[in-house]
Each structure stands twice: as structure tokens, then as C-alpha cells.
Amino acid sequence: MALFNSGAQSEPTKKMTMNEPVESLFDKVPSKLVGQPITRVDGSLKVSGQAPYSAEFHLEGQVYGVLVSATIAKGKIKHIDSRAVEAIPGVIKVVTDPKHFVRNSQQGGATKSPTQGVTEIFYHGQPIAAVIAETFEAATEGAKALKVTYKDETEDAVLDFEAALSDAHAIDEATGSDKNQTQGDPEQGLTDSEVSLDLVYHTPSQSNSPMEPHATLAHWEGDKLIMYTSNQMLASSKQQIADALGLDNDKVQLIARYVGGGFGSKLGIAPESIAAAISAKELGRPVLIVMTRPQVMEATVRRSNTRQRIAIGCDKDGIINTFIHNSISSNLPGESFFEPVALSTHFLYRGENRQVEYQMVDTNQVLSGSMRAPGEAVGQIAVECAMDELAIKLNIDPLELRRRNEPEQDPSQDIPFSTRSLIACMEQGAEKFGWNERNPKPASRLEGDWWMGIGMAAAARGNSLGTSEARVILQVDSSKELGIKAVVETDMTDIGTGSYTVFTQITADLLGLPIDHIEMKLGDTSLPPAVGSGGSKGASSSGSSIYLACQQLREMLADKVGLYPDTIQLRAGQIEKVGEHEATSTEAIIEAGKDIATDLVDKATDVVDNLAEKIGLSASNQKSFQQERSEPNVSQQKSYDFSNFQSYSLADIIGEYDEKKLSAKGEIKPGKNAKNYRQASFGAQFAEVGVHRVTGEIRVKRMTGAFAGGRILNHKTATSQCYGGMVFGIGSALMEEIIHDKHDGRLCNHDLSEYHIPVNADVPQIEVILVEEDDRYTNPMHTKGIGETSISGAAAAIANAIYNAVGIRVRELPITLDKLLDQLPE
The missing domain is CATH 4.10.810 (Virus Scaffolding Protein; Chain A)
Structure with missing residues (x-):
């Protein structure tokens, strides 16, 4: 860990680079709010409709835009006839910019514009124009009336993934989130193994489908662009906007105080943002563009469909020596994102012979990109179903097989794990779920008209840290009971995960203040830049920068009152001395x-x-x-006496500073720990299902998930995240599937009535266990991501339970009743 104060900045800044394990102040502060199941501090605003989302802001002179989408899968625009549209009452203008409009969304974290230029059509639903009107209704009517003439080349489009597998090409490893890897001799190892299996699994395209559609309200103040937008990662999205429009970064400001979900689809900018900015510039008025639900599904991002080969070789006792995970995914021509299905395969199980190989097919379908737990969510379906099949082949309990293949260290990099709690998760989950009551023989338990079965799967997801900054200000506030409050500033977003709440808990603990004495300012690029919400690293990264800013304030206060940083105690708005200083x-x-x-x-x-x-x-x-030579220049500051357990009011001390406030910044960066230690969150998923003996209908009866994600910041919000991930698993296993028409590329189920996701009736009783874990290598808070770990393995546990119920193994998801009907047991 490199830890230092920046001497070049006027504002004191505590910086930390994670190069070694660190202790945490949370273990020493008297307040223990971190970890508690505190209700969301913004909850009342949301349920009362007072939390402002991007489409709910209204500016003077505001007008409305509706995107116009291409109706062919491949070709070129020959002509756009806007005469009839502009005659519609209320319509102001049809805005087109073939050069600067973007054809698709951008991937998360990128700093360059997404692919620009919409004269050429690459997929059905590609935005090509915007109709601007005084009302949303008029803009909608105009968008429907716009006449576009195409040179239709749909007959040359690639619309059938399976048919195009032979055209798969190598991926661009430099821009991906995983790499090809071969160790030992995997194919020979497979041949030489006493027991082996070699299987292919298929997963479909899926839609992120956040509750809040993508929306942007754009307006210009002179040459500065201000946008109220629905994005997960503001700092990088700001750079994408600037690059797309040829602006300096300081001429763009994004505001997203509340985001109604994203699941990866809002990591980068979407087509409506650039269309709104260009329209606002041309009209000289604020322009709001909200995508319709079909447009969200047709023109933002999807999870790629995949073909995955899993081959495992082991001895007769189940000790794995060979693990192969090769895959093919799809994306638009010219795009480099590929679904990193084997991210956790690298380190989940032992095996000296290993292979991970990625390929990609270019298709004329909506952009493939990140969707909750990109890689693991579908990759672990294949891995964990294959492990279940291997266990059955070996006649070994599936949990025991995984126990026997627990690696001592990362088998792909020969580095230690920072912590690894998979066994603890499996044991605690199995005990709570009642795994020992499982009958390993399929189709052996019939309750009324329902075949019952249970299954399990491991869950794993790599943990990471991103560069993030935050500012914390202590200032006198007579309206507060203790006469003081802390203001936290960072452009980190809250997409429903609880950022406002967990950051409040962090600040309250470290500064010794009650929850209601913390003011959180998030979601505005005028504030210090954060990594953003995505990749299950937002809370750890942004939280750590807030932690460091608070630590800097503690040190400044210690210096002010004549204490050492390790002897200052902040409690209930008071400064106290605790213990004796231990010299470093x-x-x-x-x-x-x-x-x-x-x-x-x-x-x-x-x-x-x-x-x-x-x-x-x-x-x-x-x-x-x-x-003059020997006596120091002693400043004339107030003397503080802590000899008789005296304490001093924090408000009084802050009142002695200019402007009655004290501020500091914190900055966290990843370091050597990320390379020297395998960091990951682990879990175990258990599911019980019922399959109707006549209709083949599948019902998930109950689920238990046990997850280890380092120090838990808030047990209520973390549990909620795990609920959501496991519900995602139900959808992935049983119903979610984007259906593209193979003739014209049209997305057939482009709304929530036809694209099925789990509703209340589909979700059973879910139990979540948060396994205690402390990881000193991750960050100064010892936290890890958990939200995306909880989807990993969930669908596989359900698939394995279905096999246990009826003895039918389905390797092409989702598992629908038509895939069971002709094979159901008598």
C-alpha cells in the first residue's frame, strides 16, 4: 500500500494504492453503523415520488424528442422525407446528423465515442433520426409518420447465430475483459483421463430491461452542454459525450442523481444522448428524449448468446486434471466486446491442464455488451451443470466433488487467493437448505402431480477495484442536533443498489456522527470523479475514496487538537483521546x-x-x-487538555476554521494486490423445483444462497442485492430469451409483455446467508462485490434441480416445458 498526502494540491488529499494488505479503521471506531441493516436513507423520497429521475426534470422552454428507428437489418439510407412530419401540429423539426448520431451504445468504462454514423444500417431498430415537438404526443406521431427510403441489403445480413458459427473469428484480447489461455496439454489430458465428459451448452441473448428507460434531457449554456441522463458511470460517459461531439471535457456536465436500474445497459452512453444534445444545439432549447420500451430493447444492449464447450477430465475419485472452456459469442460488425464466460473458470477448480478460448461471430443484431455479471452469469451455467453431470457420472455427491477440487491457489496464475470462502459458503448453505435430505436418484420423489428435485451450484466472481475520488466536508450547521454535519461529494451513482445509504454509514462511522448528520451529493460530474456503478466494484471503490477523505479529516483534526491519528476518537460529535500512541x-x-x-x-x-x-x-x-537557533516557532493556537478524559465539541473546533468548515479529498487506486493475489467473491446456490408430471410446467419452490463478499457494508441492502441476483437466475434458467426474426432481424419480443422476466408468482421463498469474511487485500474497508456474485450459479442450481426431479438434462437454455414434455417420466 502506497499512502501519502499530495503536496501539489491545495486541498489536502489522502491517496492510497493497494500494494499490500491494510488494516481498517472500522475495527477501531466506536460507532458500528457499517454492516447494520439500516433502511435506505433515500427510501422515503423514492416511495413518495420525490426522488428526481432524468426524465422528471423540466427546464424552461423544454421540448420533446422521439427517436426514429431503422426498419431493415442491413443496408443504407437513400432518403428521409420530413415534409409530411413537419406539417403535423406541434412538430418543430426532424433532426438528422448522419455523421455524429451514434449507431449503438458504448461499453462501460470506455472513454471514446461509440461507433458514429447512421447512414449505413447494421441492425433492425438502429436509431437514425429524431423528431422534435412541443409535446411528447406530437413527437411520437411525427416519428411514426417519417418516411425513410432504404437500399435494403437484409438478404446479406447475418441473422442466424447457429448458422454462422463456422464464420467465427478470433476476439480482440487487448480490449476484452478476459484472455485466451492454455496450460499443459488439455486435449491429451482429456484423452488420458480415467473419466471424462465433453459437452456443449447454449445460452440465448437476453435483455437488461431496467425499470427506468434510457433518457436524456440536454441543454446548452453557451458552449457548455449540461445533460440530465440515466447513466451508471458518469465520469467515463462524460468523456464519451465530449469525444462524440468534439468538445473539451470541461464543457460537458452529466447529472444523474437517481438511476432506475441499469444492469449494465447504462454503463456507457446510448443513442438518445447524442441525439438530444445535437437537437438542443440546433433548436436552442432544452430537449428531452426518452426511449420507448421497444427502443430500449432494440437499440441499447443485450447479453450475447453463447455456444460453450465444457470438457473435464479426472481420475476415478473425481480429482480433476483437465478443464476446457471454449466459447463463441456474437456482436455487431466492428465491435470488440465478447461475452467473457470463462472469467471464473480460470480459478474455480483445480486442474493442471487448462484451456480457455474465445471466438466471436459478427451478426446484424443489437449491440452485445455487459449485463449483470457479464461472463459468469451464463458461463457458470455451463460450468456448474457440467460439474453436476460429472458428479452423477462418478456417483459422487455434487458438493463433495467440488470440495475435492478445491485449489490451494489460483491454478491459472500460480498466485494465492486473498481469501477463498467457497467451502464455507457450501457448508453453511447446505446445512440451512437441508441438502443432506437429497435423493440422488432422479425422478424418485413425486408429490401429488409434481416431480420434486433439488440441485446446487457454486458461485464465483472476480473482485476488482477502480480509481475513485471523493471529497468530504465537515461544516457547522446549527440545524443539526450536534451543530455540525458532513457533506460527501462524488459523481458516483446510485442505480438502486443503496449507494446513498452505505456511503452515509461509512462517513458516519469514521466521523462519529449520526446518520441524519450526513448529506450525500452524488451523480454529478462537477463533483470528484468515481469509477461509477458497474462490475460490483462501485461500493468498494467509491466507498474507499470516501473512507480516505474521512481519514484525512481525522488526521487534520488530530493535528489541530494535539493528538496522534491513532489516539483520536470521534464519537457523537465529540473529540476524545483513546489509548496511547504506538510509534510506527x-x-x-x-x-x-x-x-x-x-x-x-x-x-x-x-x-x-x-x-x-x-x-x-x-x-x-x-x-x-x-x-533564535534552538527554539521552534510555536503557533498561537488553542491548547486542548485530554489528561482527564476531557472531550471537545467537534462543532466548536470546526467553528475555529475559516468559513467554519474543513474539507479533504480521498483517492483510491488499484495496485500490486490485484496482480499478486486472486481476489474473488464466492457463493453456493441451492434450489428446489417442482415439474408437473403432465404439463411439464416448472416451478421453483425455494432457494438458498450463501455468499462471501468481504466486509458487508449494509446487511439489508446486500441481502436485497442477493435476492435480485437469484431472481435473475430464475429468469435465466426458465424464461429469458431475446427472439430475433431470422428473416428480417426484427426483435420479436421487444417489450415486457412478450420478453418474460420473473414476476411475484414465479419467485419462491428465497433465503440469503451472508458468510462472514475479512479480506485485507481488497481495499481499506475490506469489502468485495456481492451483487453480481449472487446471479452466478443460480440458473445452474435450478437446471440441476430439474434433472434431479425428472432425469432430463437440458443443455439449451432457457429450460421451457416443451423441452421436457416428450421425455417426462411415467
Whole structure:
């Protein structure tokens, strides 16, 4: 860990680079709000409709835009006839910009514009124009009436993924989130194994379908563009906007105080944002464009469909020696994103022979990109179903097979795990779920008309840290009971995950203030830049920058009152002293240097005294000279006495500063720990299902998930995230599937009535266990991501339970009743 204060900045900044394990102040502060199941601090605003989302802002002179989408899968625009549209009452203008409009969304974290230029059509639903009107209704009517003439080349489009597998090409490893890897001799290892299996699994395209549609309200103040937008990662999205429009970064401001879900689809900018910005510039008025639900599904992002080969070789006792995970996914021509299905395969199980290989097919379908747990969500369906099949082949309990293949360290990189709690998750989950009551024989339990079965799967997701900054300000506030409040500033977003709440808990604990004395300012690029919400690293990264800003404030306050940082205690708005200072190794060296320096000064003093006597310097002048040389310049600050357990009001002390406030920044960066240790969150999923013996209908009866994600910041919000991930697993296993028409590329189920996701009736009783874990290598809070870990393995547990119920193995998801009907047991 490199930890230092920046001397170049006027504002004190605590910086940390994670190069070694660190202790956490949370273990030392008296307040223990972190971890508690505190209700969301913004909850009342949301349920009362007072939390403002992007489409709910209204500016003077605001007008409305509706995107116009292409109706062919491939070709070119020949002509756009806007005459009839502009005659519609209320319609202002049809805005087109073939060069600057973007054809698709951008991937998360990218700093460049997404692919621009919409004259050429690459997929059905590609936005090509915007109709601007005084009302949304008029804009909608105009968009429907716009006449577009195409050179239709749909017959040359690639619309059938399976048919195009032979055209798969190598992926661009430099821009992906995973890489191809081969260790040992996997194919020979498979051949030589005593027991082996070699299987292919298929997963379909899926839609992120956040509750809030993509929306942007754009307006210009001179040459500065201000946008109220629905994005997960504001700092990088701001750079994408600037690049797309040829603006300086400081001429773009994005505001997203509340985001109604994203699941990856809002990591980068979407087509409506650039269309709104260009329209607002042309009209000189604020323009709001909200995508319709079909447009969200047709023109933002999807999870790629995949073909995955899983081959495993082991001995007769189930000890794996070979693991192969090769896959093919799809995306638009020219795009580099590929579904990283094997991210966790690299380190989940042992095996000296290993292979991960990615390929991609170019298709004329909506952009493939990140969807909750990109990679693991569908990759672990294949891996964990294959492990279940191997367990059955070996006649070994599926949980025991995984236990036998627990690696001592990351088998793909030969580095240790920072922590690894998979066994603990499996044991705690199995006990709570009642795994020992499982009958391993399929189709052995019939309850009324329902075949019952249970299954399990492991869950794993790599943990990461992103560069993030935050500012924390302590300021006098007479409206607060303790006369003071803390204001936290960062452009980090809250997409429904609880950022406002967990950051409040972090600040409250470290500054010794109640929850209602913390003011959180998020979602505005005028604030310090954060990594954003995505990849299950937002809370850890942004939370750590807030932590460091608070730590800097603690050190500044300690210096103010004459304490050491390790002896200052902030409690209920008071500053106290606790314990005795323990000198660090650096301080010990400095102190030793001081002793040496003192000896040298004493010797020099003797020399000066002798010299003074020789030249006749008076005693008074000599004394004055010595005082100037040896006595420090003591500042005239107030003295604080902590000898009798005295405490001082934090508000009074802050009141002594100029403007009655004190501010500091924090900055966290990833470091050597990310390379030297495999960091990951782990879990275990258990499911019980019922399959109707006549209709083949599948019902999930109950689920239990046990997850280890480092220190838990808030048990209520973390549990809620796990609920959501497991519900995602139900959808992935049983119903979610984008259906593209293979003739014209049209998305057939482009709304929530036809694209099926789990509703209340589909979701059973879900139990979540948060396994205790402390990981000193991740960040100063010792936290890890957990939201995306909870979807990993969930669908596989359900698929394995279906096999246990009826003895039918389905390797092409989703598992629908038509895939069971002709094979149901008598």
C-alpha cells in the first residue's frame, strides 16, 4: 500500500494504492453503523415520488424528442422525407446528423465515442433520426409518420447465430475483459483421463430491461452542454459525450442523481444522448428524449448468446486434471466486446491442464455488451451443470466433488487467493437448505402431480477495484442536533443498489456522527470523479475514496487538537483521546535521527560558546542567538487538555476554521494486490423445483444462497442485492430469451409483455446467508462485490434441480416445458 498526502494540491488529499494488505479503521471506531441493516436513507423520497429521475426534470422552454428507428437489418439510407412530419401540429423539426448520431451504445468504462454514423444500417431498430415537438404526443406521431427510403441489403445480413458459427473469428484480447489461455496439454489430458465428459451448452441473448428507460434531457449554456441522463458511470460517459461531439471535457456536465436500474445497459452512453444534445444545439432549447420500451430493447444492449464447450477430465475419485472452456459469442460488425464466460473458470477448480478460448461471430443484431455479471452469469451455467453431470457420472455427491477440487491457489496464475470462502459458503448453505435430505436418484420423489428435485451450484466472481475520488466536508450547521454535519461529494451513482445509504454509514462511522448528520451529493460530474456503478466494484471503490477523505479529516483534526491519528476518537460529535500512541517504524527512524541531530547540535553549541568567549560576545547577545537557533516557532493556537478524559465539541473546533468548515479529498487506486493475489467473491446456490408430471410446467419452490463478499457494508441492502441476483437466475434458467426474426432481424419480443422476466408468482421463498469474511487485500474497508456474485450459479442450481426431479438434462437454455414434455417420466 502506497499512502501519502499530495503536496501539489491545495486541498489536502489522502491517496492510497493497494500494494499490500491494510488494516481498517472500522475495527477501531466506536460507532458500528457499517454492516447494520439500516433502511435506505433515500427510501422515503423514492416511495413518495420525490426522488428526481432524468426524465422528471423540466427546464424552461423544454421540448420533446422521439427517436426514429431503422426498419431493415442491413443496408443504407437513400432518403428521409420530413415534409409530411413537419406539417403535423406541434412538430418543430426532424433532426438528422448522419455523421455524429451514434449507431449503438458504448461499453462501460470506455472513454471514446461509440461507433458514429447512421447512414449505413447494421441492425433492425438502429436509431437514425429524431423528431422534435412541443409535446411528447406530437413527437411520437411525427416519428411514426417519417418516411425513410432504404437500399435494403437484409438478404446479406447475418441473422442466424447457429448458422454462422463456422464464420467465427478470433476476439480482440487487448480490449476484452478476459484472455485466451492454455496450460499443459488439455486435449491429451482429456484423452488420458480415467473419466471424462465433453459437452456443449447454449445460452440465448437476453435483455437488461431496467425499470427506468434510457433518457436524456440536454441543454446548452453557451458552449457548455449540461445533460440530465440515466447513466451508471458518469465520469467515463462524460468523456464519451465530449469525444462524440468534439468538445473539451470541461464543457460537458452529466447529472444523474437517481438511476432506475441499469444492469449494465447504462454503463456507457446510448443513442438518445447524442441525439438530444445535437437537437438542443440546433433548436436552442432544452430537449428531452426518452426511449420507448421497444427502443430500449432494440437499440441499447443485450447479453450475447453463447455456444460453450465444457470438457473435464479426472481420475476415478473425481480429482480433476483437465478443464476446457471454449466459447463463441456474437456482436455487431466492428465491435470488440465478447461475452467473457470463462472469467471464473480460470480459478474455480483445480486442474493442471487448462484451456480457455474465445471466438466471436459478427451478426446484424443489437449491440452485445455487459449485463449483470457479464461472463459468469451464463458461463457458470455451463460450468456448474457440467460439474453436476460429472458428479452423477462418478456417483459422487455434487458438493463433495467440488470440495475435492478445491485449489490451494489460483491454478491459472500460480498466485494465492486473498481469501477463498467457497467451502464455507457450501457448508453453511447446505446445512440451512437441508441438502443432506437429497435423493440422488432422479425422478424418485413425486408429490401429488409434481416431480420434486433439488440441485446446487457454486458461485464465483472476480473482485476488482477502480480509481475513485471523493471529497468530504465537515461544516457547522446549527440545524443539526450536534451543530455540525458532513457533506460527501462524488459523481458516483446510485442505480438502486443503496449507494446513498452505505456511503452515509461509512462517513458516519469514521466521523462519529449520526446518520441524519450526513448529506450525500452524488451523480454529478462537477463533483470528484468515481469509477461509477458497474462490475460490483462501485461500493468498494467509491466507498474507499470516501473512507480516505474521512481519514484525512481525522488526521487534520488530530493535528489541530494535539493528538496522534491513532489516539483520536470521534464519537457523537465529540473529540476524545483513546489509548496511547504506538510509534510506527517510520516514526522510530525519525526519532532516532532527532537524537543524533540533538547530539550534533549540543557539540556545535559548545563550539559556538567557546568562539563567543574568544571574540568577546556578551552573555545576553549569546543567549539571544542561541534562543533564535534552538527554539521552534510555536503557533498561537488553542491548547486542548485530554489528561482527564476531557472531550471537545467537534462543532466548536470546526467553528475555529475559516468559513467554519474543513474539507479533504480521498483517492483510491488499484495496485500490486490485484496482480499478486486472486481476489474473488464466492457463493453456493441451492434450489428446489417442482415439474408437473403432465404439463411439464416448472416451478421453483425455494432457494438458498450463501455468499462471501468481504466486509458487508449494509446487511439489508446486500441481502436485497442477493435476492435480485437469484431472481435473475430464475429468469435465466426458465424464461429469458431475446427472439430475433431470422428473416428480417426484427426483435420479436421487444417489450415486457412478450420478453418474460420473473414476476411475484414465479419467485419462491428465497433465503440469503451472508458468510462472514475479512479480506485485507481488497481495499481499506475490506469489502468485495456481492451483487453480481449472487446471479452466478443460480440458473445452474435450478437446471440441476430439474434433472434431479425428472432425469432430463437440458443443455439449451432457457429450460421451457416443451423441452421436457416428450421425455417426462411415467
